[in-house]
Amino acid sequence: MKPVWSSLRTIAFILGLALTAWPASAYDTAAKSAIVIDQGTGTVLLSKNADDPLPPASMSKLMTLYMLFDALRDGRVGLQEEFTVSSNAKGMGGSTMFLNELDRPTAEELIQGIIVSSGNDATVVVAEGLAGTEEAFARQMTEVAKQLGMENSTFANASGWPHPYQRMSMRDLAILTQHLIEEFPEFYGYFAQEEFDYKGRSPANRFNRNPLLGLGIGADGLKTGHTEEAGYGLVGSAKQGDRRVIFVISGLPSQAARSQEAAAIVNWSFRHFVEKTVADAETPVAQADVWMGAKQSVGLVPAEDVNILLPALNDSSVEAEIVYNGPINAPVAEGQEIAELVLKPEGLPELRRPLVAAEEVPLGGFVVRVKTAASILLEQLINGPATSAM
Template sequence: MTLFRPAPRLLARLAAATALSLLAALPARAFDTQASAAWVYDVTTQTVLLEKNADVALPPASMSKLMTLNMLFEALRDGRVTMDTTFSVSTRAKEMGGSTMFLNELDRPTVRELIHGIVVNSGNDACVVVAEGLAGSEDAFAKLMIERARALGMENSIFANASGWPHPGHRMSMEDLGILSVRLITEFPEFYPIFAETNFNYKDRAPANANNRNPLLAMRGTDWQADGLKTGHTSEAGYGLAGSAVQGDRRVVFVITGLETEEQRRGESEGIVNWAFRQFVMKTVVQKGKRLAEAPVWLGEAQSVGLVPAEDVTMLVPALAQDTMTAEAIFNGPIEAPVAAGQALGELVITVPGLDAPRRVPLVAQTDVAKGGFMVRVKAAFERLGARALDAAGS
């Protein structure tokens, strides 16, 4: 007996309103930042919370020193240098203007000291020393930075130097700076605590105003704690900050630029962090094993199988309720028997208004469904013949 399986229904959909009982949620009121460009990201849930001109390539000022640090951290990880490796200081490095680590040509700073000089003192001289020490020249180093940025998915970044010194060919988007910030936190946890340090004085040469300018590091008594990353300022770029803060199990990374004063940068940074932590909450919206939908089964001992998530579905959702989030169970059906419990059959697509992209969660079979016996196949054959007869009569 030859049986013909029905053609699969493309993306058979089950509206979540009839199948799911999810949290009420609504778009969080967007933070009305005064920054000309901004990007805010919840690292824990990989959720973009805010974008404002985030993909526009802008002067990054000293925030682009994060890329120089990334190149140095990669050299450490690869074993090309160690924390005790020493670099020479060229006259070009020594004569760099702006923020400085106060190096001179007689110094032989270690990699450890240079990292502190870049992070804490924002030393332009230290950046040139690193560039020349790793690539021979700053121009060669800038070319390597561009190549590495592309490999890391940073499409709106181009580098002309290692320090962020004003140059028409030196640009980064706030999203790229955010991607880079997340990388430094997650890929190099052994070095990341340096970003929370507030004081470094190489050979007792640095005045007090040469220390870390990140305004969030000085804040105490809040329910969150900032621990990085890098400030930036030039007359062209304005005041900016690539920052990060933690609250419990959550971490937020944000990048802002284009502010007019240091005080405005401090206020915007604090406001963004408060908004990110207090307007969004972590919720388990669907529990592991909860039956969300049924998929029809072809030639099985049972006519359908339940669709369930294999794990708890935990999401970041806006704290206030206004609209409801929507969800759909999507699968190709009917499913041909046999079906094994835990077999991937489709996905749950949850959309939260106000967030950037739907959350997609695999759905699996709740139970086994064995292949049907002779009578199941006979019944299916008669149903198929009956369907053909109706089609013929209708034509």
């Protein structure tokens, strides 16, 4: 039973940080649509038309790779397992591995052919090998995308070939990238591979199209895309030190514009922002009232260290709130989630992190219950009878 004064409690305070000066300034991207995310904190640094379903061109090959990686992970196929090449796959135009019906490429060769050569034929081989037909595979891609939280993605094919139903948002591509990095670290290294030439058939087409690889800025993936309808795009990721950023851009007018914009976004993301620890997992940030407990309050600590991304030139404080429905009913278990820390850095989205009980608070004994009953009686005498919230 909750006390009559049970309510949503908010504790507002300021977290001091050893930083100086200015709020975040937005980056004015030349891309028609874009998103930039700091992977570690999940902070969205830039969003421009990020939820619009757009033609993804070859960037949608990342979904085909996700499906293949998933099949490798659960043992449906092996890395050295050979795939059959159909006449349908061989007949694909655009970027290819130059496969023919006599070839038996392995899963590993197809991964490299999709990433480095952007092989449309390779994606069809994968689709038919995993689902029987490319149409069935595209339906599976759409279903899995929804399961991953990609709400604005639909697929008609495995390659990104222009089709009215082939659509992805920039946010969805960023979500997919996060999954590729976190779920498949054993395969992620392929995205940084700079050269691949299947059986020496295309020496002029052996280089990875990602313009950021080899620039020394930490870029290690993932996929370019281009069609007349979509313009030039890139799903990219870069890591410097302990920080990683994920970015997606689309709608650039040329390869040169794509290269310049991608490099500028990486540099801006790392130079303009820094990651700070604002609360330690073992240090209480506040106290919450406890109802009918052996103690009247319990310390609130973060479930884990709270890291926040801030402009490199920020002021010396961050606005914060702690929100909980209190007082908290005893008994309280150590580690029990009972509150939420809400951080509000200027110029960036708010960040929410759970707070847990720093210690156990058992139910109070007879004396505590008598004192509590007396306090309720006194309150009713002063304020009139009230109904307790259950």
